[in-house]
Amino acid sequence: MVDHPHRHQQNMVKIFYPQSLAVIGTNKVKGTVPHDILVNILKANFQGVVYPVSPRENFIYSIKTYKYVVDIEDPVDLAILVFPSSVCHMALEQCGEKGIRAAIIISAGFKEVGESGLARERQLVEIAERYGISFIGPNCLGVINTDPGCNLNASFARQMPEAGAIGFLSQSGALCTAVLDYAQAKHIGFSKFISFGNKADINEIDLLYYLKDDPHTSVILIYLEEITDGPALIRIARQIIEESGKPILALKSGRTAEGASAAASHTGSLAGRDEICDAAFKQAGIIRCADIEEMFNNAIALTYQPLPRNNRIAIVTNAGGPGVLTTDAAIQQGLRLAKFSDATTALFRKSLPKTANIKNPVDVIGDARADRYNLALSSVLKDEDVDGALVILTPQSMTDIETIAREVCNVSSQYDKPIYASFMGEADVATGIDILQRNRIPHYILPESMCRAFAVAHRFQEHRGKHEPLAARFKVADSKVHRILSVAVEAGRSVLLEHEASQILRLYGLPVLKGGLARSAEEAAAHSDRLGYPAVLKVMSDAILHKFDIGGVRLGLEDREAVLHAYRQIMRMVKKNAPQAEVQGIWVTRMVKPGQEVILGVKRDRTFGPVVLFGLGGIYVEIFKDVSFRVAPLYRSDAGEMIREIRTYLILAGSRCQRPMDVNAIEECIQRLAQLSVEQELVRELDINPLIVHHRGCWVADAKILL
Amino acid sequence: MTMDDVRTRVKSVIAHVLKADSALIADEANFIFDLGADSMQSLELVAAFEEEFGIEMDEDKALEVQTVNEAVEFISGYLRKKQ
Missing domain, CATH: 3.30.470.20 (ATP-grasp fold, B domain)
Structure with missing residues (x-):
C-alpha cells in the first residue's frame, strides 16, 4: 500500500469532478491568464456551476461576479486561484473559511523565484493543512478532464484536447501546451491532463494514485523534472501495473552526469543520478522515453491496440526495400518474424501475384490495392503463429491510399491482435494517415519507430504478467552489527577498518575469509600459519582509503618468510607514502584462489x-x-x-x-x-x-x- | 502634512487609478485582493503617488506595498525625509 494523505484521496475527486467551481481573481482583460481560464471553462461546456470571483467587476460575460469567494451563497467544490502570488494566501484562507477543500493554484511567483517565493509557497501549504484543503500547483497550467460528464478545462491551454484514454501528468506547464498541440495534430485524446507545477501539496505520487483507479484512463504519461519520493514512486508504479494493468510512460529530464571524481568509492563514481533513475524506473516497470515523440509513439501503441501475446510479427508491405528495413529494425528490437502456417502460405500462393513474396515480410507488390492488403492482412492475423501485424505502404501511382487505410481499420476491428502502420512519405499519404489516426491505428512515419513501439508493448505485456514479492529477508544478528558501527561512529571515523567491514559482511552472511590482526611481523606470520598459504597482507588505517596505491597490500605470499618480509615492506611503504597515517595494524588472510x-x-x-x-x-x-x-x-x-x-x-x-x-x-x-x-x-x-x-x-x- | 492628509490623498489617487469610489476604500484594503489592481495598475499607482506627493520612491520596495495603510506609512516616510 502506498502512503497517501487521506485528505487528497477524498479531495481529488472534487478537483476532477467538481459540481461547482470558483475562478478567484479573474478579470475581463483578454489574453491574460485570469481571463482566459474563465473563458476556457465556459467554452468547454463545463457540466457544473461557475462562480467568477473578481474584486473589481460586477459581471463578466453576463455572469454575476463575487467580490470574495465567501460571498458566494451556495457551496463550492473547487477553487481555481489566478491571483498574483502575493495575495494567493488571502484567497486560500477564504477558501478554507468557505469550506472549499479542493484547489488549483495556477499563479506563478513561488518556489521557482527563490527564497521569498518559497516562503509564500510554505504559507499556502500551512493554510491548506489547517483547513484540510488539497491543491494542485502553484505555478501550473491547470487541469483538464475530458469526461463528457464533466468537461472541465481549468487551464490556460489554447484548446481542449479530444477525449481519450491517456492520462497525462506534467511538472512543466509549458511542455503541456506543446504536447497538446502535438497531440491535436495526431488526433490523440486524453482522459485527464494535469499540470502540477511546483507540487507543493498534491504531487505526482498522489496523482498516479488517483489515475490508478480512474476508469477513463488506460495509459499514464508523466513528465518529471525532479522526483518527490523515489521509493514511493516505485511502489505506486508497481501497484498500478499489478492492480490496474495500466502502463506508465515517463519522460524524465536531467540526464547530465554527476561529478564522479569526488566519489570515494567505485560504486560512488559509477552510480550517477541518471543511471540510478533508469534502474529505478525499470524496477518500477515504468517505460522511460527519450523524448516526446518516443513517448507518444509508445503511448498510441499501448492505448489503441491490444497488447501482443508474444513477439512474432507479420510484415505486410507493397515495397521490398521498406520491408527489409522493417525486418532489420524488428530483429534489432528483439522481435521475431512469424513463420506462417502451411494454410496461410498456400492461400498466398494461390491468391497473390506470382511476383509477390509470400513469406514474411509479405510483399503484395507495388500495384497492390485495398483488396490485396485486406487478403494479406486478414490471413496473417488469422494465423495462430502471428502475434501482430505491421503494415507498410509506399505511395505509388496506382496505390489507393485512402481505401487501403480504411481497409486496414476494417481488418483491425475484426481481430484481437495489434496492427500498427507506417504509410511512408508525407504529402501524398497524409489523408491515409489521418484516417488511420482517427480510427486508432497507431501510425509511424518511420518503420523503426513502429518496431520500437511494438517491442515496448510486447515487453510491457511480459512485465504485466509478473506479480512478485520482495526478496526474502535473511536472519542477521543486528545488535552485533550496531555495536561495530557505533564504535566507529563514536571514534569519529568515516571509514570502517578491514576487520570491522569483514565482520559486518560476515554477520550478513556474505562469504568473507577469516583473518587476523597483526601488530608485528611475527604475529602476521603466526596468523598465516594458522589461516593457510598463500597469504594476503593489507595495511589497516582509517586514513588510507586506497591501500594498493600506497603499497599497503601484498598478495600471494607463499610461506612464512615471505609474510615476515612483506610485513616489514608494507610498514616501510606506508611510512614513505602516507607518513601522517596512523596504522592500526596489518590484516592477514589466506589468498582466494583465482576466479x-x-x-x-x-x-x-x-x-x-x-x-x-x-x-x-x-x-x-x-x-x-x-x-x-x-x-x-x-x-x-x-x-x-x-x-x-x-x-x-x-x-x-x-x-x-x-x-x-x-x-x-x-x-x-x-x-x-x-x-x-x-x-x-x-x-x-x-x-x-x-x-x-x-x-x-x-x-x-x-x-x-x-x- | 498630517497622516490623515496623506491617507485622504492616497485614497484619492487609488480611486482615480483603479476607478473606484474613494469613500468605499477601507484603510486595510489590499490593492490586489480587495481593490482588484492588476500588475500594470500597481505600477501606475506607484507613478501616481510619486506625482501626487512630489517624491521619488524605490520602485521595488514600493511594489511590495500592498495595502492603503502600508502606502500611507511608506509615503509618510519619504515625506519626513524630504522635510
Missing part, C-alpha cells in the same frame, strides 16, 4: 535511498562501466536480472566450452547486501571489489565500508 572478479556495491541516493550495484570487477571497473543497479529493497527477480543485464554476462554464464560461474552465489550476495543497505542506514557507501566467483561459491576478497 572471475565482480564488484558489488551500495550507495545512498538522495531521491531513491539505498542503491545496489553489480558489475564486472577488478581494476578496470571504472573504465568498462559494465554495471547494473537496483534500488533496495529488491524484489525477488531483481538480483538475477542485475547479473544478466551486464554486457559481459556470458563470461559468468559460460561460453565456448567454459564452465559457468556460480551465478546463484552472486545472486544471494546481492540480496544480502541489499538487505544490509536497507537496514544499516549508517552505511553511506560500500564496495566489495572484488568478489571472486568460482564454479562453486564465491569469496569477498576486499571490502570497503564508508559511514
Whole structure:
C-alpha cells in the first residue's frame, strides 16, 4: 500500500469532478491568464456551476461576479486561484473559511523565484493543512478532464484536447501546451491532463494514485523534472501495473552526469543520478522515453491496440526495400518474424501475384490495392503463429491510399491482435494517415519507430504478467552489527577498518575469509600459519582509503618468510607514502584462489535511498562501466536480472566450452547486501571489489565500508 | 502634512487609478485582493503617488506595498525625509 494523505484521496475527486467551481481573481482583460481560464471553462461546456470571483467587476460575460469567494451563497467544490502570488494566501484562507477543500493554484511567483517565493509557497501549504484543503500547483497550467460528464478545462491551454484514454501528468506547464498541440495534430485524446507545477501539496505520487483507479484512463504519461519520493514512486508504479494493468510512460529530464571524481568509492563514481533513475524506473516497470515523440509513439501503441501475446510479427508491405528495413529494425528490437502456417502460405500462393513474396515480410507488390492488403492482412492475423501485424505502404501511382487505410481499420476491428502502420512519405499519404489516426491505428512515419513501439508493448505485456514479492529477508544478528558501527561512529571515523567491514559482511552472511590482526611481523606470520598459504597482507588505517596505491597490500605470499618480509615492506611503504597515517595494524588472510572478479556495491541516493550495484570487477571497473543497479529493497527477480543485464554476462554464464560461474552465489550476495543497505542506514557507501566467483561459491576478497 | 492628509490623498489617487469610489476604500484594503489592481495598475499607482506627493520612491520596495495603510506609512516616510 502506498502512503497517501487521506485528505487528497477524498479531495481529488472534487478537483476532477467538481459540481461547482470558483475562478478567484479573474478579470475581463483578454489574453491574460485570469481571463482566459474563465473563458476556457465556459467554452468547454463545463457540466457544473461557475462562480467568477473578481474584486473589481460586477459581471463578466453576463455572469454575476463575487467580490470574495465567501460571498458566494451556495457551496463550492473547487477553487481555481489566478491571483498574483502575493495575495494567493488571502484567497486560500477564504477558501478554507468557505469550506472549499479542493484547489488549483495556477499563479506563478513561488518556489521557482527563490527564497521569498518559497516562503509564500510554505504559507499556502500551512493554510491548506489547517483547513484540510488539497491543491494542485502553484505555478501550473491547470487541469483538464475530458469526461463528457464533466468537461472541465481549468487551464490556460489554447484548446481542449479530444477525449481519450491517456492520462497525462506534467511538472512543466509549458511542455503541456506543446504536447497538446502535438497531440491535436495526431488526433490523440486524453482522459485527464494535469499540470502540477511546483507540487507543493498534491504531487505526482498522489496523482498516479488517483489515475490508478480512474476508469477513463488506460495509459499514464508523466513528465518529471525532479522526483518527490523515489521509493514511493516505485511502489505506486508497481501497484498500478499489478492492480490496474495500466502502463506508465515517463519522460524524465536531467540526464547530465554527476561529478564522479569526488566519489570515494567505485560504486560512488559509477552510480550517477541518471543511471540510478533508469534502474529505478525499470524496477518500477515504468517505460522511460527519450523524448516526446518516443513517448507518444509508445503511448498510441499501448492505448489503441491490444497488447501482443508474444513477439512474432507479420510484415505486410507493397515495397521490398521498406520491408527489409522493417525486418532489420524488428530483429534489432528483439522481435521475431512469424513463420506462417502451411494454410496461410498456400492461400498466398494461390491468391497473390506470382511476383509477390509470400513469406514474411509479405510483399503484395507495388500495384497492390485495398483488396490485396485486406487478403494479406486478414490471413496473417488469422494465423495462430502471428502475434501482430505491421503494415507498410509506399505511395505509388496506382496505390489507393485512402481505401487501403480504411481497409486496414476494417481488418483491425475484426481481430484481437495489434496492427500498427507506417504509410511512408508525407504529402501524398497524409489523408491515409489521418484516417488511420482517427480510427486508432497507431501510425509511424518511420518503420523503426513502429518496431520500437511494438517491442515496448510486447515487453510491457511480459512485465504485466509478473506479480512478485520482495526478496526474502535473511536472519542477521543486528545488535552485533550496531555495536561495530557505533564504535566507529563514536571514534569519529568515516571509514570502517578491514576487520570491522569483514565482520559486518560476515554477520550478513556474505562469504568473507577469516583473518587476523597483526601488530608485528611475527604475529602476521603466526596468523598465516594458522589461516593457510598463500597469504594476503593489507595495511589497516582509517586514513588510507586506497591501500594498493600506497603499497599497503601484498598478495600471494607463499610461506612464512615471505609474510615476515612483506610485513616489514608494507610498514616501510606506508611510512614513505602516507607518513601522517596512523596504522592500526596489518590484516592477514589466506589468498582466494583465482576466479572471475565482480564488484558489488551500495550507495545512498538522495531521491531513491539505498542503491545496489553489480558489475564486472577488478581494476578496470571504472573504465568498462559494465554495471547494473537496483534500488533496495529488491524484489525477488531483481538480483538475477542485475547479473544478466551486464554486457559481459556470458563470461559468468559460460561460453565456448567454459564452465559457468556460480551465478546463484552472486545472486544471494546481492540480496544480502541489499538487505544490509536497507537496514544499516549508517552505511553511506560500500564496495566489495572484488568478489571472486568460482564454479562453486564465491569469496569477498576486499571490502570497503564508508559511514 | 498630517497622516490623515496623506491617507485622504492616497485614497484619492487609488480611486482615480483603479476607478473606484474613494469613500468605499477601507484603510486595510489590499490593492490586489480587495481593490482588484492588476500588475500594470500597481505600477501606475506607484507613478501616481510619486506625482501626487512630489517624491521619488524605490520602485521595488514600493511594489511590495500592498495595502492603503502600508502606502500611507511608506509615503509618510519619504515625506519626513524630504522635510
